Structure formats: structure tokens, C-alpha cells
Amino acid sequence: MKLPATTKSLLHLPTRTKTGTIIGLRYFSGELDDPHKPLPPPQPVSEIVSLLNTTDHNDWNSKPQLVEFLHTPPFPTSLLKITRQLGSTEKALQFFEFFKSHSSSSSSSPSSLSFTFQAILEQAMREEISDVPSKLYQLFSFAKDREIPLSINAATLLIRCFDRAKMLEESIAVFNALDPESRNTNVVNLLLDCLFRGGNIDDGFKVLDEMLDRDSSFPPNESTMDIILSAIWKRNWVGRRMSVEEICGLVVRFFEHGVFLDDVWLTKLITNFCRSGKCNKAWDLLHDMMRLGGQAEAVSFNALLSGLGRERDFEKMNLLMNEMKGKEIKPDVVTFGILINHLCKSYKVDEAMQVFEKMGGSESDGILVKPDLVLYNTLIDGLCKVGRQEEGFKLMEKMRLESGYEPNTVTYNCLIDGFCKAGEIERSYELFDQMKKGGVVPNVITLNTLLDGMCKHGRVNSGIELFAEMQGKGVKGNAITYTILITSFCSVNNIDKAMNLFNEMSENGCFPDAKVYYSLILGLCQARRTNDASCVASKAKEAGFGLDIICYNALIGGFCRKNKIDEAHNMLRDMEEAGIKPDRYTYNTLISYFSQKEQFATAHRVMKRMIDDGYLPNVVTYGALIHAYCLAGNVDEAMKIFQNMSSSTNVPPNTVIYNTLIDALCKSDKVEAGISLLGDMKDKGVRPNTITYNAIFKGLQERNWVEKAFQIMDQMTENACNPDYITMEVLTQWLSAIGETEKLRSFLEGYEVSTSTA
């Protein structure tokens, strides 16, 4: 919202004031003009009060004491005190009239009347009457008719009362009735609060604009800031009606008046700006405030660090940490936690460990912050995520010994995931047992982590058992549990089971989210049931889950594999209509399709569009082309691309590329060339796998080149590469036929060869 530049003062706010003393205010704030001036003799307030309270108002004229009292001009504060003690609004009003009729024009100064009126209002507020706001409004009108100026307290009292009764117009009327000379920042704040909470935002901003003026009569204070920020916050204007930039501009104007954000607001704003992707604005806000003299603390710095971390802007993070050091703002455990977390998320675990070591205190910095459990867990997770789960495990032990923290569910979950991802399901299961024995309660994340590990390593049935066991212990599955199971069943082509799970989940009180639909779509595509996948896609859309790029790619790939290029085109069009742009995967899928159809010209056209779109061909692109040329029987062209990759692109060939070529060479009776490529792999540090060796063995079998096969078998063992059912098939057939069963037996020793054909 743009703040209008006001030319005319709103609500009769004066644009400038003469510096003048507001007598009433001074009295009321307990200050006297001159504390050394001798005080006049005390006036008998309590005697007057008891006389008034014991006499009917019609008889007041016959009491000389009263009349005399009013003829010597009383202090306005004495009148205030007296009126306050009269017990009822009615009596207070009677006294007011009595006082007015008896005081000379010189003695009935406006402030005397104001104070008396103020006391009447206070009295009315205290009385148990049904409609206080309308009673007060009557009194307000009464004062207006008699031209009694409002004291600042009376105005405050009236505005507060009308505001509570949601009588915005009346609140504004009171403010307008207040003599501009007697207004102050507090009463303007009150008006501002009424306007914002009453929904009169435009006028609210106009008033605020005047307050924030360079030579404002009512410079803003901390309350003004609080009122305006609360208004912005409650209406959730960030990113809607009021932009981050506008909020920044507004707050800086407060800074220029020396009014700064407290830690809570500063932190809130920084967090919010960062979440709207405006870290630079959060940065400016913090720095503007400090530049103009405000003080910030570690929490606010932490909020900004966290935002910068999400953007992986380590340069700025370091800059900010150094600023903290310069300003002697001590980083706390959260500061280090943020830094370590984001280093871990960027796989910079060694740097994270260095920061961790530094926390413990170093000669140069003397920083000493004790790491907490969260920080240890962050590091353990970071280690696990880069395949260093064994170090993660050791860190847990170290944590126990050195810091005395017992691992919690999160610690175990991180380690279990680490060992699962490394395929060490047994270790994960041991950790799971250990946690249960240690009284650490597994949660749904533990279940999902372990379940995923089991499913991905061919133990779906154990996974199902685990799920049942956990359900028995009160751990219910969630959408993620079902995603894991559905994905797993699809991957072993058990579509019925996957569909059943999908249908069952809602009955178990667990409703499918987008990713459950996606997993089913992907699984069906993978299982070559593209039409079914397409149906599920329609269902997903009906349920309000638009497809994402991964789904579209899977469907496009599925139709391509089925040779249904028209359907694939429809999907591409659908995708475009949904506003989703093709990515590297889409292009590679299409390139793979066209080149396998030997439409190399089209494949190259797609590749050009891919480059125009900003995606350089990667190892998969080249792999698709190489594979297609091999299939087309043009191994020479495939080899040319392979050589071109190494010489003129920055794309090093991977195992898949080598496997494709080795297989093609061996099949076209060029085993020597294949073996030479295997040597090349070793030189380039590309790990051969079972597929590599199988291709070689087949080629060697064709030539009956036994000695070479024995060499390669030894190499395979050295490389800890497990034979699979294809290796078994080739070698048993060949070696038993030529009576080399002993070599075969020793080769297979210690292997548990999977016999599944999955």
C-alpha cells in the first residue's frame, strides 16, 4: 500500500505546533512548574467532599463553606479529587453545575472545568449501568455543548471506551474535539490503533504519515511501531496488501526518528522477509537499523543467517558472522546450529565439523559454546547423508561420553537412514533394537526410514511385518508409509497389491496426498502400464493434485516406450497448458525415443532445443545417443560420440556409457576393444559393475577365451563386484561345458547369488 502524501492535515492534526506547555498535562503527570515555589495553603478537600455527600444539592447554596470555597479559585486538581469522591455521576453533574454557577469567569478556567468533567467520566465508567458507551457519549455531547475543553485523560478514556464498543466514528469525534495544542503522541497512537483495528486503513496511514514526518508534532514512539506492526501482522499483509519493500520503507522512517524494532519484531520481520524470498531486504533492514543507531541481538542475526542458509549463501553468512564478532554480539548455539546445518545440507560436512571443533573454543577466538543435542543430530545426519554413517555412529558415542546427551529418536532415525541408504539393513535393524532397549520410542519416521530401507533392498515382506508390529505399538502409518509401500510393490510389478494399498489407506484414516498419487503414476509407468498410469493421473487431477514435471516425464517416457508418440505429444501439450516447462529429463526421454527410432535428425533437433532452453547435454543425453547408434549397428558412430565427450565436452563418461559400448563391441566380435575399454575405465576411475563384467564374459564365451575369463573373474572378485543370475548363467554353462567347475566353484564361494529375475 502506498502512503499518500498528505497536503492537508487529516483529522485536523496540526502539521506544526508552537512549543507550548499543556498545563493540564503537566499537572497530571505529577510535575509542577517549579518544584521550589512555595505551595499555597492546603484546601480542605475532604471537608468539602463530606459536606457535599451529606447535603442535598438543593441545599448547597445555603452552605457558606461551599460557596466560599468556590469563590477562592480552587486548584483544578482539587476539583478533580472532590468530583471523584462524590459517589455517583448524578451528584458529580450536580456539583459541576453548582461549581459553574458560583465561579467567576476568571476562576472557572478551562482546565478546572476539564478536570471536573474528567472526574464525571471516571465516575460514569465505574457505575454499574447497562450501556456505558452511550452514557459516556451523552456526557461527551454535554461537554461539547458547554464548550468544556477535553482533558487529555478524558479524551483517552472516551476513545478507549468507544473503541471497545467498536464505535470508531465516536472515537474519531473525540479526537477531533481535542484541542490540537493538548494532543500528544500517546493520544495520536490511540487514534491510530482505533483506525487500524476499526478497518479504516487509509486514514490510519495518513495519520501515521504525519507522525513520521521529518518535523512531526507527534513523533512516533515504540507504541506507534507496535501498533502499526501488529496491524500489518494480523492482517497478514506481508506479500499481499503491503509488500516487503513497503514495510521496509516504513520501518526505516521510524528508525530516522530514533525508534527501533525490539528483538521480537526485528526477528519476526527478518524471518518473514526471508521466507518470502527477500533475504536481501532482511539484510538491509538489519543493517539500516544498526546504521541509524539501533541495537540488534543474536536472535535477529540468527534469523537472517537461517534465511541466507536456505539460499546457500555462505559468503554472506560469513560476512554476517564477522559483523557479529565486530559488534561483540556473541553467537549462541543456534547460530552455530544454523551454520552447521546448512553446511551439512550442502554436503560440506568437513567444514561443518571444523565449525563444530571451533565451538569448543580455540586459541584465536576464545568462543565457547556447548553444543546441544540438536546440533549433534544435525552433524550425525550430515555425516550419514554423505555415506559416512560409521563416523556418524562414532559421533553419537562421543556425544554420550563427552556431553552426556543420550541419543533420542531423531539421532537413531538419522543413523538408521544412513545405514539403510548404504544397504546395511542389518546394522539399521540393530540400531532399531538398541533404541527400543534404551527406552527411546520409535516414531513414524523410524518406521518409514526402516521400511524404505527394507523395501529398496528386496525385503518388502519384512517391511510389511515391521509395519504391522509398529501399528501394534500404536505407531500409525502416514501418507509417506503408503508411498514407500506402493512404490515398492510397483517396482516388483505387483500392481494389484499397490492398488489395494492405495484403496486401503483412506480406510485407515490416512488420506493420499499428491505424492501418493505420484508414486502410483510413476510405479505404473515403470511397470509399463502407461494407460493405467494415465487414468490415475486423471484421478489425481480430480482430487485437486496437478501433475508435476516428474509425473509428466514418466508418462511421456511411458508412451514413448510403448511407441505411442501421439499420446506422448498429448502429454507434452497438457504439460505446457499446466504451465510446466520441459526439463533435462523430458528432453533426454525424447532424444532417447527419436534416436532409438533412428530418427537422428529429429533427435538432434530436440537436442538443439534443449540447449536453447539452457540445458547442456549431460551424460544421459550422450548415453541415449550412444545406445541408439549401438542398436542401429553403428558402433563406430557411438565410439565417435564417446571420444568427443572426453575431448570437447566436460562430461566424463560413466559406467552406463562404458557398459553400453562394451556390450556392443563384444556383441560385434570386438572383445579386445571391449577389454581395452575396461582398462580405460580403471584408468579413468570409473567403477565397472556386474553388467560390465557380464558383457565381457559373453564376448569371451563367444571366443572361448578361457584364460582371459579367469583373469577377469579374479578382477571382479578384487573389485568386490557381485555376480548376479546372468553371470551365473553364462559362466556355469560355459565353464561346466569345458570342465572348469573347480574355478567356478571357488569364484562363487562366499557369494549368495540372487536367483530372482526381478
Place this chain on the structure above:
DNA sequence: ATAGGGTTAG
């Protein structure tokens, strides 16, 4: 601080 989908190879 911890959990769930994707492109190339036999």
C-alpha cells in the same frame, strides 16, 4: 535436527 517419485546400459 530425522522419512516418500524421474531420464541412458545387459
